[in-house]
Amino acid sequence: xxRLLAIVGPLPFMALAIMVAGxxxxxxxxxxxxxxxxxxxxxxxxxxxxxxxxxxATSYFAYGLSLxxxxxxxxxxxxxxxxxxxxxxxxxAALRWYVHCTMTLVVRYSFLExxxxxxxxxxxxxxxxxxIGRNVTIxxxxxxxxxxxxxxxxxxxxxxxxxxxxxxxxxxxxxAPVIIGAGATIGMxxxxxxxxxxxxxxxxxxGSFVLPNTKIPAGETWAGVPARRxxxxxxxxxxxxxxxx
Numbered sequence: 001x002x003r004l005l006a007i008v009g010p011l012p013f014m015a016l017a018i019m020v021a022g023x024x025x026x027x028x029x030x031x032x033x034x035x036x037x038x039x040x041x042x043x044x045x046x047x048x049x050x051x052x053x054x055x056x057a058t059s060y061f062a063y064g065l066s067l068x069x070x071x072x073x074x075x076x077x078x079x080x081x082x083x084x085x086x087x088x089x090x091x092x093a094a095l096r097w098y099v100h101c102t103m104t105l106v107v108r109y110s111f112l113e114x115x116x117x118x119x120x121x122x123x124x125x126x127x128x129x130x131x132i133g134r135n136v137t138i139x140x141x142x143x144x145x146x147x148x149x150x151x152x153x154x155x156x157x158x159x160x161x162x163x164x165x166x167x168x169x170x171x172x173x174x175x176a177p178v179i180i181g182a183g184a185t186i187g188m189x190x191x192x193x194x195x196x197x198x199x200x201x202x203x204x205x206x207g208s209f210v211l212p213n214t215k216i217p218a219g220e221t222w223a224g225v226p227a228r229r230x231x232x233x234x235x236x237x238x239x240x241x242x243x244x245x
Contacts, residue, residue, distance in 0.1 A: 013102045016074075020106055024070050028063035032056065064111030068120060072127035075103040081129050082147045082165070085175040094173055097166070100147060104128065112141045125149075133182065145194075148177045155180040158188040158206065167194045167212045174212070181218065190227075205230075 036055035040048060075081070080099040087093060107124060115121045117139040126132055129147025137156045143149065145165035157163060163186065166175045176195035180186065184198045187206035192198070196210050199218030204210060208227040216222055216229075223230050 013098050016078075016099065016102050017106050020067070020071050020074050020103060021110065024063045024067035027066040028059035031062045032059040061114070064114060065120070067107055067111055068115070068124045069127070071103040071107050072124065075100060075128060080147070082145060082175055084148070084177060086172055089168075089173040097145070097173070097175060100128075100145065104144060104146060108141050108143075116141050145175065145178075148175065148194075150177065150179045152180065152182040152184075152200070154183040156185045158186055158190065160188060161186045161190045161192070163192045165194045169212070176213065 032055060036052075036059070040052050040055060043051065078099050079096055080103060082096060082100055085093055085097070112121060112124065115124075117137055121141075122132055122136065122138060125138065125143065125146045130143075131150040132138075133151060133153035133155065135154045136151045138151070139159045140157050140161045140163075142160060142162040143157075144163070148165035149163060151157070157180070163178055163180075165178045166173065168174070174194055178192055178194060179197045180192075181198055181200040181202065183201040185203045186192060186198070187204055187208065189207050190204045191209045192204070193210060193212040193214075195213035196216070197214075198204060198210075198216045199220065201219050202216045203221045204216070204227060205221065205223035207225075208223045209225040210216070210222065210227045214227070216227075220229050221231070222228060
């Protein structure tokens, strides 16, 4: 039975991904047919090919910009807003997480890179339920579970950093809020797991891995795998203590 679920379980969410992508593609197809198809058909010279490419690229961006709105709308209608959870990965309660993940991943892997770190990327995360303060920078698309992530004023997420409000433990799926405090910085390619709280003006250095449920006090600098508190003196790293979990 478990093997059968493993095979057929993803199918409804694949169908959901097809639906949201298809609705957004409809906008691009409409734009192409209504605005570009007839004029391009009238061109008989070689100019038709680069102009067709430009028309297709324009239609693709119409798809992507539409997707930024359609995916959050369907996420809302299908109850994809998350609450903290610990339990089986195969349960009615976990369905909301799968819906939320599907909507997030469709946008991430088909368009979001083009609008990161712009305000359009932040608009998508806001519509998906993320709490975003003023003067926040999000320079990464590796964001999972946005409805349980809070970025306070002046927080910075570095390039390709991963922030996810979930993890697996003891065979259970755990979904827990992530809070990045005011003025805190998450370095390039760092990983922040579910339940992590990063205090105001704290720093997680590039490439670090912060274990689930770690609490980083305000103003501290953490680094390493797993991340621990460090002190920087004369350009050298001095370990101090261990990560709390």
